[in-house]
Amino acid sequence: MIPAAFDYVRPESVGEAVGALAGAEAAGSEAKVLAGGQSLLPLLRMRLAFPDLVVDVGRIPGLRGVRDDGDALLIGAMTTHHEVVADPLVRRHAGLLAAATATVADPAVRHLGTLGGSLAHADPAADLPAVALALDAELTAVGPRGRRTVPAREFFTDYLTTALEPGELLTGIRVPKYDGWGFRYEKFSRTAQAWALVGVAAAVRCAGGRIAEARIGLTSMGPTPVRAAAVEAALAGAQAAEEPVAEAASAAAEGTRPAADLSGSAAYRAHLARVLTRRAVLAAAGPA
Amino acid sequence: MSRISVTVDGTTYEDDVEPRLLLVHYLRDRLGLTGTPVGCDTGNCGACTVDVSGASVKSCSMLAVQADGAEVTTIQGLAADGRWHPLQRAFHEEHGLQCGYCTPGMILAARDLLRANPHPTAEEVRHGLEGNLCRCTGYQNIVRAVLAAADAGAGTGADSGADTGGEAAI
Numbered sequence: 001m002i003p004a005a006f007d008y009v010r011p012e013s014v015g016e017a018v019g020a021l022a023g024a025e026a027a028g029s030e031a032k033v034l035a036g037g038q039s040l041l042p043l044l045r046m047r048l049a050f051p052d053l054v055v056d057v058g059r060i061p062g063l064r065g066v067r068d069d070g071d072a073l074l075i076g077a078m079t080t081h082h083e084v085v086a087d088p089l090v091r092r093h094a095g096l097l098a099a100a101t102a103t104v105a106d107p108a109v110r111h112l113g114t115l116g117g118s119l120a121h122a123d124p125a126a127d128l129p130a131v132a133l134a135l136d137a138e139l140t141a142v143g144p145r146g147r148r149t150v151p152a153r154e155f156f157t158d159y160l161t162t163a164l165e166p167g168e169l170l171t172g173i174r175v176p177k178y179d180g181w182g183f184r185y186e187k188f189s190r191t192a193q194a195w196a197l198v199g200v201a202a203a204v205r206c207a208g209g210r211i212a213e214a215r216i217g218l219t220s221m222g223p224t225p226v227r228a229a230a231v232e233a234a235l236a237g238a239q240a241a242e243e244p245v246a247e248a249a250s251a252a253a254e255g256t257r258p259a260a261d262l263s264g265s266a267a268y269r270a271h272l273a274r275v276l277t278r279r280a281v282l283a284a285a286g287p288a
Numbered sequence: 289m290s291r292i293s294v295t296v297d298g299t300t301y302e303d304d305v306e307p308r309l310l311l312v313h314y315l316r317d318r319l320g321l322t323g324t325p326v327g328c329d330t331g332n333c334g335a336c337t338v339d340v341s342g343a344s345v346k347s348c349s350m351l352a353v354q355a356d357g358a359e360v361t362t363i364q365g366l367a368a369d370g371r372w373h374p375l376q377r378a379f380h381e382e383h384g385l386q387c388g389y390c391t392p393g394m395i396l397a398a399r400d401l402l403r404a405n406p407h408p409t410a411e412e413v414r415h416g417l418e419g420n421l422c423r424c425t426g427y428q429n430i431v432r433a434v435l436a437a438a439d440a441g442a443g444t445g446a447d448s449g450a451d452t453g454g455e456a457a458i
Binding site: 001003004005006007038041045046082105109111 | 290306307308310329331334337343344345349350353397400401416418419
């Protein structure tokens with residue numbers, strides 16, 4: 001299938017990109033940002049998206065790579081999944097992000113797809129939005145009115161919708177360091193490389209055989225990624241053992257709005273959320 | 289129209305392309321390099337996998353303009369001096385194909401895998417090729433072929449000309 005025709009620009013700076021987006025907005029035409037294209041290209045081909053202008057930000061210097069920023073990592077929005085998985089800083093300080101990113105699609109997709117692209121696309125069935133949410137990441141956007149930072153909790157506002165305003169470009173992701181935390185990303189898919197029916201991103205800090213703190217993000221359990229707040233509360237202070245974790249995990253579907261579709265009913269997704277949360281938390285709390 | 293300069297299988301091309309032109313259509317329809325097939329056209333099957341500047345990508349999921357300045361290798365660029373690449377030979381000898389439609393993508397994906405991991409286990413081969421679908425073989429012989437190519441040194445930097453056995457009908 002061939003995409004509908006569009007104009008194309010490849011800006012060389014964030015300012016130029018924001019200018020192109022703002023120009024399209026002012027002209028009443030639709031612009032789409034092209035990062036790695038692994039979500040946008042299929043949408044263009046199927047003509048589910050038919051923008052007037054595609055702004056290719058894939059080569060803007062400075063948007064790619066990982067940098068140590070004291071108690072956090074700064075990850076450029078155009079850092080590819082492949083680079084995230086291999087990055088020593090990410091592996092050391094944000095293991096959950098590396099582990100979950102390694103499960104995104106397949107190697108060829110990970111070579112082009114980017115962390116920023118995945119977060120800005122905000123597909124609730126994508127793996128990384130739930131991870132960003134679980135890790136309390138902060139997202140930096142630059143727009144015509146300057147730069148601002150949005151916590152992940154406020155970033156994902158609806159199905160395929162974020163707090164980014166038209167004309168704003170996601171430039172970076174700030175991920176706090178999780179040194180000493182255990183982690184696990186559990187997902188259930190029908191086939192290799194398929195979307196997650198449900199995914200569970202868990203980061204757990206243990207002390208003296210007990211879970212001191214747990215952060216859990218759920219993939220595909222509603223129109224946006226969600227935190228399993230009831231499970232987190234039940235786990236605080238709980239013994240890091242099968243029974244208490246299973247009991248806490250039984251609340252995993254509370255407050256969620258999973259979709260029912262050809263892949264599974266809402267009840268089935270709720271069941272998966274409970275099972276995968278138990279597995280993820282036990283693995284995260286267990287010996288590394 | 290956007291002006292691009294792309295090197296494909298060792299030849300550099302300068303072309304004006306429509307921004308919406310997919311890389312796979314550029315290769316096939318503009319350059320006549322039909323060794324790279326269009327499979328599912330949805331980004332799932334991997335049949336159109338090519339190498340872009342050292343990384344496997346699905347050429348149906350990349351615009352030709354995104355490949356501006358890149359070095360592209362397709363299945364048609366693997367053989368050297370009339371000799372097959374070790375992966376091509378291994379797929380032939382291990383019967384790693386039936387209809388052959390997925391083979392160009394399988395080989396380019398396997399080449400990428402072996403570059404990162406020259407001596408993978410069977411499990412690692414299966415995992416590394418999970419973005420490439422085959423509807424004929426059941427994958428058994430594909431895995432065997434990749435392991436045989438690894439034994440023949442396909443992933444140890446001898447990317448072309450390493451195959452010193454026999455003439456290839458290419």
